[in-house]
Amino acid sequence: MxxxxxxxxxxxxxxxxxxxxxxxxxxxxxxxxxxxxxxxxxxxxxxxxxxxxxxxxxxxxxxGFVNAHTHAAMSLLRGIADDMPLERWLSEGVWPLENRWVSAEMVRDGTRLAIAEMLLSGCTCFSDQYFFPEIVAETAVDLHMRAMVGTPVIESPSAWADGAAECLSKAADLVHDPYADHPLVSSCFAPHSTATVSDQTFTDLRVLADQLDTRIQIHLHESAQEIENEQNSNGKRPIERLRDLGLVNASLMAVHAVHVTDNEIALFADAGVVIAHCPRSNLKLADGIAPIAAYGKAGVTVALGTDSAASNNVMDVLGEMRTAALLAKVEAHDATALPAAQALRMATLEGAKSLGLADSIGSIEAGKWAxxxxxxxxxxxxxxxxxxxxxxxxxxxxxxxxxxxxxxxxxxxxGTLSHIDVAELLQRTSEWQYRIAGEQERKSA
Ligand SMILES: [Zn+2]
Structure with a gap:
């Protein structure tokens, strides 16, 4: 024996x-x-x-499921800004709340809540992009959860960084962080979107990503409005702008990629760009339906993400997988599009592949992590x-x-979390609700 x-x-x-x-x-x-x-x-x-x-x-x-795109700490903002289109949701809903509340403490508590929810719904790895990524990494290690931690890059100042230059220097630090060598944690760069990052920052980011051999993930072609705004200010579609800056390559994860032309799908396929498909977030913000069947035909790797609990509003990949399978059929007018086994593959092995982790997770094979x-x-x-x-x-x-x-x-x-104190987690979450809702009420009074 x-x-x-x-x-x-x-x-x-x-x-x-x-x-x-x-x-x-x-x-x-x-x-x-x-x-x-x-x-x-x-x-x-x-x-x-x-x-x-x-x-x-x-x-x-x-x-275990791989959640290829989320902002875990935003679980503390679940349900506080609903029923708005993307641009308003960001400018009137999310960003003012983040400016007021984001801190190391908020990121730690929100990430704990999200990890508990993800574990309970069968997820074993998440790819995150949020402020205080070093706290996300620390929390993942503390709770023994696998994470790809994306360091945010955005021009506007936040509680975490004064602007894009500090984002980049902190991003480089995180690659050398003690947690970076941990078997559960890896890191990548996460510029927010082409609307919030300048050409110069993208250029600096590309140099840094090449030097450190680090992947990049970015919200791209999420809404029609985003594309129109970019064309008005730069005369280019966001994908064109990234291509001209040398960022469309096999290290790029395009999050959402809802509105794309046939040529852009072909470009992604040729360059080896991977897609993080977040169908329920796209539905809730009325962004549209990504052409998943067409991506599949072109050979583009598509992973599944829940996006944040502020735009979904749950973080279970199971539900995302079902929604993706149903939507792909409607979008392609073809009931054979995205069959069940392929949807499951997106939620597991394709997710692992999209993070560069397919050699170690995503399927049950001898030698992979359990x-x-x-x-x-x-x-x-x-x-x-x-x-x-x-x-x-x-x-x-x-x-x-x-x-x-x-x-x-x-x-x-x-069915029970073995190593997370749920009573304490719920207590901390109620405290945040009391603080955030209390201030909202005082403001509107
Ligand atoms: Zn997102």
Whole structure:
């Protein structure tokens, strides 16, 4: 008998790679945080002497979801500025609140709340862009969550930086931060959008990104208004401007990319640009529907993101996956567009690929980190089970996530967070609500 730290026996295992494969009655063995074996459960019982045995006979075991785009700390602003178009939502809703409230303390508490929500809905890795990224990194490590931490770059001053130059110097510092070498954390640069970053800053950023071999993610072609504004001020579409500045390449993640021409899709495909698709945020801000089927046909990598809780207003990738699958069909006028297995791939392996992490996460393969989720199908809405992948994409609710492991650590056990004090988290969140809402009321009185 061979020792392993944890052995999970599951009714079904969906490894994502190979594509569209469902293994019945299979086990995954974990040791030192990594997957060491995937094999039929009867064989696993004979081969392994596990430290911990987890039996989930009515469940699907799958790779943990990758949330490719979010602003975690904004979970503290959930529901405070709803029902506005993007430009008003930013200028009248979000930015005044951020100017007043963003601090290291707010980012720590908001990121904790978001990580708890993401873990409970099966997510094991998130790609963030927000002020105080060093606090986001510290919080992710503290809660043992995998994160790609994007350092914001924006011309206007914030509580974190005086302007773009300080953003860039702090961004370079973060790459050398003690957390940068942590197995759970990586970093990238996150210029906010072409509307908020100058040509000179983009040029400096490109030099820095090349020197440090760092990826860049940016909100791009999110709304028709954004494109029109850019054309009015620069005579170019945002993608054209980035291309002319040398930023359209395989290190770029275009977040949203809702409004694109056929030539721009071809440009993304040729350059190896990846897309973070955030369908519910796009719906709520009335931005439009991204042409996901066309991206797929062109061979562009598309990942899924929830965007922030201020524009979604939940952070479960499960719901994002279902919305993406439904919208892709309507947008393409083709019910075969984005089939369930492909939607699941976007939420896992394509997400990992979009962050440059496909060698270490995103599928259940020996040698990868044991970032896993288990989903209980023994719920009325998921029965009967003819096709487990179809159930995952079209029926499952976040409350059906029973277990989550991040690098082998059992973070959600039978639906309960193992290492986060929920009572304390809710108390801190209420305190923020009281402070923020109290001031809003005093202002309007
Ligand atoms: Zn965003």
């Amino acid at each position: 061979q020792h392993c730290d944890t052995l999970i026996l599951a009714g079904w295992c969906v490894p994502v790679e190979p594509h569209d494969l469902v293994l019945t009655d299979h086990a995954v063995a974990i040791n030192d945080g990594k997957i060491i074996d995937i094999l039929p459960s009867p064989d696993a019982r004979q081969r392994y002497a596990p430290g911990v045995l987890v039996q989930r006979p009515d469940h699907i075991l799958l790779p 970032d896993l989720a288990c989903i209980d199908l023994r719920h009325i809405n998921s029965q009967p089970v003819y096709d487990p992948i179809s159930q995952l994409v079209y029926t499952v609710q976040p409350q059906q996530v029973s277990d989550v492991w991040v690098a082998g650590k059992h973070q959600v056990d039978n």
